[in-house]
Amino acid sequence: MPGPIDYSLINHQPDLDSAGWWEGAAAHRLLVPSCEDCAYRWFPPGPVCPSCRSMNLGWREAEGRGVIANYVVVCHPVLAAFREAVPYVVALVELPDCANANGEPVRIGGVLVDDEDAAAIGAPVEVVYDHAPDEAFVVPRWRVSGEAADGWRFEN
Amino acid sequence: MSRVSGRYCIVGIGETEYSRWSGRTTLSMACEAILKAARDAGLAVDEIDGITSHQTAAGDSCTNDQVATALGIRTNVGVDILGGGNSIGQLVHQSVGLLEGGHCEVIAIFRSMNGRSGVRMGGGAPTARGSGPGAARPQLASGINQYQIPWGIRGAPTRFAMEAMAYLHRYGYSTLNMAELAVTQRRAATNNPKATRREVITIDDHQNSRWITKPFRLLDCCQENDVAACLILTSAERARDLAQPPVYILGGNARASSYRPDWVWALEDVNAGWSRHVGERAFANAGIDRGDVDIVTMYDNFTTTPMKYLEAFGFCGEGEGGAFIGDGRIGLDGELPQNTNGGQLSEGYAHGAGYLIETTRQLRGQADDYCPGWADGEHSYDRAGGCRQVRSREDRRSGNRDNPSPPTISFSVGGGGTAQGWSVALRR
Numbered sequence: 001m002p003g004p005i006d007y008s009l010i011n012h013q014p015d016l017d018s019a020g021w022w023e024g025a026a027a028h029r030l031l032v033p034s035c036e037d038c039a040y041r042w043f044p045p046g047p048v049c050p051s052c053r054s055m056n057l058g059w060r061e062a063e064g065r066g067v068i069a070n071y072v073v074v075c076h077p078v079l080a081a082f083r084e085a086v087p088y089v090v091a092l093v094e095l096p097d098c099a100n101a102n103g104e105p106v107r108i109g110g111v112l113v114d115d116e117d118a119a120a121i122g123a124p125v126e127v128v129y130d131h132a133p134d135e136a137f138v139v140p141r142w143r144v145s146g147e148a149a150d151g152w153r154f155e156n
Numbered sequence: 157m158s159r160v161s162g163r164y165c166i167v168g169i170g171e172t173e174y175s176r177w178s179g180r181t182t183l184s185m186a187c188e189a190i191l192k193a194a195r196d197a198g199l200a201v202d203e204i205d206g207i208t209s210h211q212t213a214a215g216d217s218c219t220n221d222q223v224a225t226a227l228g229i230r231t232n233v234g235v236d237i238l239g240g241g242n243s244i245g246q247l248v249h250q251s252v253g254l255l256e257g258g259h260c261e262v263i264a265i266f267r268s269m270n271g272r273s274g275v276r277m278g279g280g281a282p283t284a285r286g287s288g289p290g291a292a293r294p295q296l297a298s299g300i301n302q303y304q305i306p307w308g309i310r311g312a313p314t315r316f317a318m319e320a321m322a323y324l325h326r327y328g329y330s331t332l333n334m335a336e337l338a339v340t341q342r343r344a345a346t347n348n349p350k351a352t353r354r355e356v357i358t359i360d361d362h363q364n365s366r367w368i369t370k371p372f373r374l375l376d377c378c379q380e381n382d383v384a385a386c387l388i389l390t391s392a393e394r395a396r397d398l399a400q401p402p403v404y405i406l407g408g409n410a411r412a413s414s415y416r417p418d419w420v421w422a423l424e425d426v427n428a429g430w431s432r433h434v435g436e437r438a439f440a441n442a443g444i445d446r447g448d449v450d451i452v453t454m455y456d457n458f459t460t461t462p463m464k465y466l467e468a469f470g471f472c473g474e475g476e477g478g479a480f481i482g483d484g485r486i487g488l489d490g491e492l493p494q495n496t497n498g499g500q501l502s503e504g505y506a507h508g509a510g511y512l513i514e515t516t517r518q519l520r521g522q523a524d525d526y527c528p529g530w531a532d533g534e535h536s537y538d539r540a541g542g543c544r545q546v547r548s549r550e551d552r553r554s555g556n557r558d559n560p561s562p563p564t565i566s567f568s569v570g571g572g573g574t575a576q577g578w579s580v581a582l583r584r
Binding site: 005007008009010011012013014015018022044050069070071072073074075076078079080081082083085087088090092109110111116121137139152154155156 | 298300
């Protein structure tokens with residue numbers, strides 16, 4: 001397991017385009033920006049649909065299960081909040097239940113609860129939530145939930 | 157071909173020392189670089205009537221008006237843009253537009269930063285815990301950082317590692333390919349007296365260097381340093397009266413953007429953002445074919461980036477970048493010499509300005525190496541003896557070292573990530 005993350009060292013400031021997404025996370029709901037007109041889904045939240053340019057937007061709730069599409073292993077700490085956490089894996093997780101009709105995936109990042117040994121491209125993961133002190137904000141993270149059928153691991 | 161192709165030139169170049177602690181303001185360094193470039197060009201400083209620069213959103217530099225007043229120049233044009241590695245090519249093409257529009261006659265482009273001792277990219281390493289003057293303060297996470305910082309992503313190595321990993325995964329490259337690039341560029345830097353890293357490194361040195369963010373080890377990362385650099389541009393007509401052989405700006409692309417947010421959610425095809433998309437347009441704009449190019453520089457914030465751009469701009473096929481950089485192909489006497497100053501991995505980090513200074517020197521035949529007569533174009537072409545000057549393609553092919561010609565055309569690509577980037581083609 002990576003070491004503890006000190007979220008008190010992050011001054012988290014959502015904006016008016018993203019507030020709904022973070023409110024969802026606070027309620028343990030993993031939301032994906034979704035266009036009310038063309039149903040396109042993407043991440044991160046923005047003010048307009050990048051596909052049809054509609055500004056009539058909503059959210060789709062993901063079930064919170066995905067597959068690691070890519071990952072890195074941070075060994076040298078770059079943030080005070082993560083000073084004790086190294087080495088930790090940052091995964092880019094693809095959400096199959098939010099994929100677009102044209103096949104374009106939706107991907108959301110997050111720190112793995114697990115060690116590097118468990119990480120592989122293709123590994124299934126499920127969302128978990130970290131709460132910053134005083135509930136200042138809630139951050140989705142990921143836990144490896146099974147073996148990758150045809151996983152790819154970084155081998156030096 | 158662009159209608160301004162070949163009508164404007166780089167006529168002067170200058171830079172300060174690359175250091176880890178300049179002990180100076182960015183304004184002081186910017187002025188030194190501009191004064192050196194004006195002297196190089198044979199221009200009076202008063203003849204500069206346009207100044208332009210870039211700085212990061214962190215505000216890591218001085219501005220054009222501060223430089224103008226410090227130097228006592230009344231300018232007709234002053235522009236500062238936001239950006240890092242995606243900027244210097246943009247400033248070159250933007251300056252050509254300003255010259256063509258008659259807004260100024262002679263324009264100085266500068267980049268000045270205390271990138272090691274002052275504002276570091278990504279903010280540098282975390283400060284100490286607990287209370288007291290060195291205590292860590294909460295890190296602002298807004299804008300795009302609201303998604304990155306809570307996920308432990310900040311600073312170039314973590315941000316660019318994600319696309320590098322995607323690239324290794326897609327094409328099956330190993331870190332030995334990355335090592336090959338670092339070793340080759342370091343070999344060139346051994347013949348660059350101003351390079352911050354001049355000691356020879358081996359594949360093993362690379363493989364044994366410590367992990368930063370996998371897949372990057374320490375020797376995959378570019379330097380961080382304090383430096384200022386300047387390019388002075390004017391018209392081909394004006395250039396005829398000046399001190400140096402003009403280096404003509406043929407074209408390229410200014411600052412192309414991706415259609416999707418970069419880094420963390422990058423597509424697995426790392427050239428799908430902007431780089432592959434603009435390749436054909438950049439060559440057409442410059443009026444050249446790839447085969448005309450004598451030497452290249454490819455932005456090397458990390459070792460994977462040059463391989464990626466060599467593929468995107470068609471110097472090799474997709475998935476062939478790893479093999480292409482091997483076998484000495486990108487060395488000083490290779491088929492396509494690349495980052496002949498050692499690049500940002502070895503010479504130092506000027507956010508891309510160093511590449512255009514190096515290509516200007518190479519095209520002039522004035523690589524500032526260990527040959528005593530370099531400023532007069534006198535070179536030994538003895539790599540073990542400290543010579544960095546590259547010969548023309550024809551002379552490299554024929555093996556001629558007897559009074560060979562300098563390269564004719566250079567092609568530089570900058571940017572670093574999937575989000576934005578530029579290219580600049582130059583001809584002597």
